[in-house]
Amino acid sequence: LSFSLIHAEPHTPAPIAAEPKSVWRTEDGEITTTFHPAPEGFLVRVVECADYAIDFAARTVVCTPWPDTIPELVRTTFTNQIAPLLRTRDGDLVLHASSVAIDGRAVGFFGLSRRGKSTLATALSCAGHPCVTDDGLILLRGPAGFVAEPKIEPLRLLPDSEAALLGDISLPVERDTKARIELPGDIVFQQEPVPLCALYCLEEPAANELSIARLEHSAAMDRLIKQTFMLDTGDRARMRAHFECVAFLAETVPIFSLDYPRDYGQLAHVVDGITAHVRKIGEQA
Amino acid sequence: MPFENLQLSDDVVAREVGGETMLLDLASGTYFGLNAVGGRFWQLLESGQSSAEARDTLLEEFDVSADQLDSDLADLIGELRESGLVTAG
Numbered sequence: 001l002s003f004s005l006i007h008a009e010p011h012t013p014a015p016i017a018a019e020p021k022s023v024w025r026t027e028d029g030e031i032t033t034t035f036h037p038a039p040e041g042f043l044v045r046v047v048e049c050a051d052y053a054i055d056f057a058a059r060t061v062v063c064t065p066w067p068d069t070i071p072e073l074v075r076t077t078f079t080n081q082i083a084p085l086l087r088t089r090d091g092d093l094v095l096h097a098s099s100v101a102i103d104g105r106a107v108g109f110f111g112l113s114r115r116g117k118s119t120l121a122t123a124l125s126c127a128g129h130p131c132v133t134d135d136g137l138i139l140l141r142g143p144a145g146f147v148a149e150p151k152i153e154p155l156r157l158l159p160d161s162e163a164a165l166l167g168d169i170s171l172p173v174e175r176d177t178k179a180r181i182e183l184p185g186d187i188v189f190q191q192e193p194v195p196l197c198a199l200y201c202l203e204e205p206a207a208n209e210l211s212i213a214r215l216e217h218s219a220a221m222d223r224l225i226k227q228t229f230m231l232d233t234g235d236r237a238r239m240r241a242h243f244e245c246v247a248f249l250a251e252t253v254p255i256f257s258l259d260y261p262r263d264y265g266q267l268a269h270v271v272d273g274i275t276a277h278v279r280k281i282g283e284q285a
Numbered sequence: 286m287p288f289e290n291l292q293l294s295d296d297v298v299a300r301e302v303g304g305e306t307m308l309l310d311l312a313s314g315t316y317f318g319l320n321a322v323g324g325r326f327w328q329l330l331e332s333g334q335s336s337a338e339a340r341d342t343l344l345e346e347f348d349v350s351a352d353q354l355d356s357d358l359a360d361l362i363g364e365l366r367e368s369g370l371v372t373a374g
Contacts, residue, residue: 251303
């Protein structure tokens with residue numbers, strides 16, 4: 001990332017005069033992040049965490065944590081929200097997705113928060129498939145398709161996934177949010193960029209067994225658009241380029257809806273099924 | 286049925302993806318998907334045909350009755366106008 005991150009002292013957040021140009025919310029409608037235009041770029045407010053003042057000309061991000069915010073949360077927010085937005089502005093495509101490499105080709109799992117992206121990536125990594133990222137999948141466009149850029153960061157899991165996948169190897173802390181975890185030594189990270197061969201959209205859980213179905217282009221586009229990062233929706237040239245890039249992604253990479261029982265007891269079966277599906281795509285390519 | 290003239294919004298970018306047409310409204314940042322008939326209708330309007338001419342072209346190109354096509358186009362035009370993608374002009 002070619003922006004410099006500058007840490008300011010924690011400060012009580014002041015009201016922001018400029019109306020937000022866009023707002024991120026949870027599925028329940030709760031505001032999590034607001035994006036306010038500023039003379040030099042944007043002020044991004046991550047609620048209960050930090051303000052990030054982005055200066056495009058100076059290529060700096062000044063991070064002012066809210067009082068009593070733990071540094072880990074500030075760091076995670078920057079890595080998983082702010083940095084992808086800046087990458088997107090520089091022309092890369094970043095998906096709200098986790099990813100692993102299977103037989104030297106990347107597959108991504110995208111969708112809303114808490115649909116199982118990190119859990120699937122960790123489960124597949126535990127099965128021997130190198131982890132590309134557990135969030136913020138960076139896709140670099142080439143002439144014939146996309147390449148996934150690995151992001152070597154500690155994985156983050158919710159406590160129930162952590163316990164089911166990793167036993168008691170990580171910190172036994174009571175919490176209801178994700179935390180970075182220590183990994184078993186046999187989990188490997190993908191070191192080099194790998195061609196992207198498929199994307200799976202994690203649907204709202206409803207299935208009693210593994211269900212994978214190819215999405216039509218319009219349905220794929222609709223889901224991709226909602227799960228890609230885009231900082232400035234007022235910048236028409238960038239919006240046009242972003243639209244074109246997502247369309248190219250929908251054209252060149254098969255995109256599937258994926259549903260499976262959210263039952264840790266069946267996770268190994270799900271991992272086997274996804275692995276077999278990816279290999280079948282490889283055989284057909 | 287009579288078809289009014291339609292003016293396409295300058296804020297809309299159209300892109301065909303796998304036989305379907307996707308529209309991006311740069312003003313609002315929202316996206317729309319059109320099926321094959323809707324996408325062809327948009328393409329014909331972009332090429333300079335009036336909505337009545339485009340309707341006649343569609344009637345020649347697609348296996349559809351005039352009544353069904355007119356009904357579908359009325360719905361489509363209504364949605365496009367409501368979304369600000371076209372205006373009467």
